[in-house]
Amino acid sequence: MSITRTALPLLLVSTLLTGCAGLQKSDWPTCALVGGVGGAGLGSIENSTWAGWGALIGGVLGASYCWVHGASEQVAVAPPAPAPEPAPAPPPKEETIVVRDLHFAFDSSKIDSRDKDKLDTIASKLKAEPASTELDISGHTDSVGSDAYNQKLSDRRAHAVADYLVNAGVPASSIKSVEGYGESKPVADNKTKEGRADNRRVEIQIKRQ
The missing domain is CATH 3.30.1330.60 (OmpA-like domain)
Structure with missing residues (x-):
């Protein structure tokens, strides 16, 4: 087994974990699915070279999805509520x-x-x-x-x-x-x-x- 084929799964896992770090837990299955489908499509070719690159490309696809949606989650955070208006001064005695x-x-x-x-x-x-x-x-x-x-x-x-x-x-x-x-x-x-x-x-x- 070549070094490339051994390293690619590790690279895939690392890329996916990094990309998904900013997501909610509910988005992780989608993140993994994007990577898996992309990698499986290219990896189904009966060529070891293409199989390795398929895994790599699948990881990149999954990570890209994670980064885009992770960033949108962060942007959607509501701003803090404005400070309440000060109470009016009491009238003079x-x-x-x-x-x-x-x-x-x-x-x-x-x-x-x-x-x-x-x-x-x-x-x-x-x-x-x-x-x-x-x-x-x-x-x-x-x-x-x-x-x-x-x-x-x-x-x-x-x-x-x-x-x-x-x-x-x-x-x-x-x-x-x-x-x-x-x-x-x-x-x-x-x-x-x-x-x-x-x-x-x-x-x-x-x-x-």
Whole structure:
């Protein structure tokens, strides 16, 4: 027996094992079948030389099948799942909504129809708050008029806003205080038209537990 015919089976086994190393176990029979059929076809020739080369070619065929399908198995591996989105930051413990440019008529605390959309938006936000949230509503004026007059006017306007919010669905139990401060807490210069407009305001302080 020639060295070539002795070495060829070993070469066949080595080639097949190398090619099939990357496959799942379920693919091994197919891998071996491809090599066996290819080798048997050529090895059936009654020529020892062709029989040896048939074994070799059969091994190459089987190994080729293994490499192609082994590579496809590796490519098909699913990528890792994306990291979860971070949780949103909790709202602050305290927040103040400043309502400016309310269209109160002179010496009036009646809510103007032009301000309903603005107050409805605020009411929707407050209705979404937890039941434990507390609200403090305060009214403020500019410096035009006497201190006593502005004090009463700011108080009436603060109550007008509070009543509107309650009628819009904000729980009355969440409103802990409604108070007017007149002109005592300005946020801008009362000497200018713009400053006085900034000082005429209603503030809604939100306190979260």
